[in-house]
Amino acid sequence: MLGTAACGGGAGSGGTTAFKVALGWITDVEFAGFFLAADRGYYRDEGLAVTFKGGGTNTPLPHVQLASGAVDLTVDPNMRQVLEVIGQGNDLVMLGAQFQTDPNGLLSLAKRPVRTAADLKGLRILSQQGTQPLLNGLYKANGLPPDFEFIPTGFDPGALVQGQGDAYNCFVTNQPIILEEQFGLKRGSGYEVVTYSELGCPAYANVICCKRSLVQEKRDQVVRFMRASARGWQDNAADPDAAAKLVIQKYGVDLGLNEKQQARQNQLQVPLTESTLTKANGILRMDPGVVESTMYTWLRLAGASSLPDPRHVIDTSILADVFKNGARL
Template identity: 50%
Template structure:
């Protein structure tokens, strides 16, 4: 997810750096079409949901982090009235330091829908007995990654051998997993830092763990560096450790009892994310001036982060079947392999926790869109 004001508190042993919501490349392709087809048609004021649901349903949504541009599509859907047109009022509960994890809020009945940035934490909550089901994933590529200077770049795991790695506390299992998955013996020096790129610029280490949609911006703005020419940013996925992020989920009982609510919520949400792709500045203004006005966010930074993250919402699957799609085989295959290499043992049945039926209904069902 987008970055907090105090980045040093984001990662713990249970919240590894590689599972953050920050991504790799500048948005070379923008516009709704970049997110893949099929796209939702614009809803009229008399949608099928509205005709059959005269009363308004209140939905509590627990976000995985502060109200920043990482939730762009949700805030656009709210501000543009897309939820209201689906007869929904949506209450967003922010996450962040010193706040309960969204999985706890759902488990305790304090929220109806969760949006989680950290796939590992969500999966482990399910493994502990919470009957959560995933509805979709906004980010098809996880934002965690590595940042290095172009003068001594890291582009593949073997470039890490013998390196000084600047990393956040709690990220060592993921660094070890990179070596393991590449068939390499872990050979590096771990140097704990926060998220300040100064240590990298001063060459205290060869590479730093980061959100590749965030820390590179500091290199660009403060040090006037250019991507590829002056610095290199790679995702963990490009290094062999894929993961989803910005995962929408709920209790299985909620989906069973209030499926229509979830379908209406996702239909409006998808419209919001489509609009976000057309104008990255729109959501940046919303979070700075309204939804995250009390968090001290910087407008230009939020715009830039939004530009960078938009392409990471697309994949071969979303280009074929639409945004937020999840592939149980991909989750249970290479994604679980990465988690296991990082020492995660208890993982739920991927086929059981991925439910595509809501998106099927939204894109192809009877409800008019």
């Protein structure tokens, strides 16, 4: 699905630069800050015409589209995959990260809550095929044998409620809402949720990437894109409900989304976009030192290989320019 997010005349008209951006999922509230930046004219004000291309299960992965030249930038959910693609010789750079805390986590019920690493022992984990390496890494990073039982499942946590497993590998911004709305459960009394980061396995997510050549050839325009995007994410943190309405009425109008669910999802994701680093230096920031010293440690345990030097593949200079006058725009 292609959604024209901002226009400043036609592509290339009047000095306008056109950027195509591939998203890692459908055009729902997950990408709230980008849509607010578009709707409020922040990209237009920067001389940009930005088109967002929604993703989904049958859409090529963002970094695949980027490598092929189909898009100019991506918002890629999986930092590990991006790093491995770079390590295999693709000259991509990461400019920032929407999620300071990866929304991957474990969902459990009150009768057998999973809150800490000590609760991982011997779990029956409901998860999607292909996530086994991440779960293995989660256990190994906590000094535990990977003695979990893997139970393949889909994207609905109903199987957890039915007792088919002890925990469900989830997005903490999504599946908990299903337990709240469909089963009437509440966190702390009916269910528990914990992020991988809280279990000692941190990562960034929804990383903003482009080819290194784009930065070399159009650095000023890339700075403008990141500045406008940062303004949108600042707005989203201040008023999460605004983006939910915008998605329902415009960007996700054909997706059959529920406004109440979208508002709740946005409320849950806002804290994940913030960190000590972003509060001090501006939103969307990434710290190459933390990636190397903390994130790489467990990603290797999860089977990641060919991980490149993060100081070479994370360009911190773009956001340094964006926030040269302080952490708020």
